[in-house]
Amino acid sequence: MKRLLKVFGVLLAVLAVAFVLLRVPDTDSQAMWAKYGAAPSQKLALADGRTVHIRDEGPRDAPVIVLLHGSNADLHTWQPWVDRLKADYRVIRFDQRGHGLTGPAPDSDYRVDAFVADVDAVADRLELERFVLAGNSMGGGIAMAYAMQHPERLAGLVLVDAGGADIQRKGSGNLLFTLAAIPVVNTLMAQITPRSLVERSFSQSVANQAIVTPAVIDRYWELARYPGNREATLARFAQPRTPFTAQQVSAVQVPTLVMWGKEDSLIPYAAAGWYMDHLPNATLVAYDGIGHVPMEEAPDRSAADLRAFMQRLAADN
Numbered sequence: 001m002k003r004l005l006k007v008f009g010v011l012l013a014v015l016a017v018a019f020v021l022l023r024v025p026d027t028d029s030q031a032m033w034a035k036y037g038a039a040p041s042q043k044l045a046l047a048d049g050r051t052v053h054i055r056d057e058g059p060r061d062a063p064v065i066v067l068l069h070g071s072n073a074d075l076h077t078w079q080p081w082v083d084r085l086k087a088d089y090r091v092i093r094f095d096q097r098g099h100g101l102t103g104p105a106p107d108s109d110y111r112v113d114a115f116v117a118d119v120d121a122v123a124d125r126l127e128l129e130r131f132v133l134a135g136n137s138m139g140g141g142i143a144m145a146y147a148m149q150h151p152e153r154l155a156g157l158v159l160v161d162a163g164g165a166d167i168q169r170k171g172s173g174n175l176l177f178t179l180a181a182i183p184v185v186n187t188l189m190a191q192i193t194p195r196s197l198v199e200r201s202f203s204q205s206v207a208n209q210a211i212v213t214p215a216v217i218d219r220y221w222e223l224a225r226y227p228g229n230r231e232a233t234l235a236r237f238a239q240p241r242t243p244f245t246a247q248q249v250s251a252v253q254v255p256t257l258v259m260w261g262k263e264d265s266l267i268p269y270a271a272a273g274w275y276m277d278h279l280p281n282a283t284l285v286a287y288d289g290i291g292h293v294p295m296e297e298a299p300d301r302s303a304a305d306l307r308a309f310m311q312r313l314a315a316d317n
Helices: 002-022 029-036 075-085 112-125 138-149 175-180 185-189 195-205 214-224 229-237 246-250 270-278 299-316
Strands: 041-045 051-057 064-068 090-094 131-137 154-162 256-261 282-287
Touching: 029 214, 041 112, 051 075, 051 112, 064 075, 064 112, 064 138, 075 090, 075 299, 112 138, 131 138, 131 299, 138 154, 154 270, 154 299, 195 214, 214 229, 246 270, 256 270, 256 299, 270 282, 282 299
Parallel strands: 064 090, 064 131, 131 154, 154 256, 256 282
Antiparallel strands: 041 051, 051 090
């Protein structure tokens, strides 16, 4: 017994030393705003007093596209699309609660309904009547949930390797997401977040490795450590994950574009098939050799597909 206690004590001491040596502190919020929040970024004040980091670009009188990023990402993930679309469309994107420069939610609510309410709050603040809502990964699941709750506000829906499908998945395909779901380990991650872990996880999620650049990894790593964001990630991953039902999805009549990378290791291509089986008004575009973020991995092709979808919506109205 004494020997066991001694071994346990040594183990605790090693863990304590490792924690001190490996601990990665939060980034400085002012430095992060200086680096990632320059024009055209804005701090948008919502009706309830909160602020979100937002970029609102393109002609004010053009059709509106609102973009929702994925888990542990930020509004910069949409830059390739914005560059290709802002001349003809009003393109709005924002850092969702617990992400990027928006930071943690004051109410610590990371349920899907809270994210859906944020989309509505941003749309209300910007006085948007109808818009096309596009989301990637977690953002795609939120977009789908928004379409269920507020279909009257949507001219169209775009699901980009979206979450929420009721399919069997083997692992997460992303080391960071796997660790974030493990009790105790995820608590340590709130303080120990090496850059190498972020790089490996992002690399696992994409097929086009050319987009895994030092600048991109720095952005993911630094904004993940924006004050409060790591704790927000733990709270978000602690939420139960309930997929949509076929009945819920089948009730959505909003014209939908389903976009998917066939090499997605995080949310497999089978999920695109599930959405297509149940969405009554959907079109599928798939990308050979592309992974979880087609807007970054295949920006020309995916932006062109979105533009064609927007043109079809305009012709039908």
